[in-house]
Amino acid sequence: MISFGPAAVLGLCFGFLWGIGCSLTILYSIYLGGYRKGVEESLAAEKPERFRKALARIRQRNGKETPSPK
Numbered sequence: 001m002i003s004f005g006p007a008a009v010l011g012l013c014f015g016f017l018w019g020i021g022c023s024l025t026i027l028y029s030i031y032l033g034g035y036r037k038g039v040e041e042s043l044a045a046e047k048p049e050r051f052r053k054a055l056a057r058i059r060q061r062n063g064k065e066t067p068s069p070k
Contacts, residue, residue, distance in 0.1 A: 041051045 041048055047055075
């Protein structure tokens with residue numbers, strides 16, 4: 001039973017790190033997909049409705065903000 005302990009701990013550590021690495025890879029690929037879609041929409045001649053609404057919200061928010069003193 002003593003020889004099983006270190007192997008189990010190593011297996012648990014490697015398995016945990018492998019799982020975290022896979023999760024981060026999936027999140028990164030989702031992020032890149034969204035980034036690519038945003039760039040495609042910004043370069044399109046006819047902007048999608050969702051893009052125009054988001055742009056209007058950003059411009060409205062930027063117009064309401066007061067500049068911070070320097």
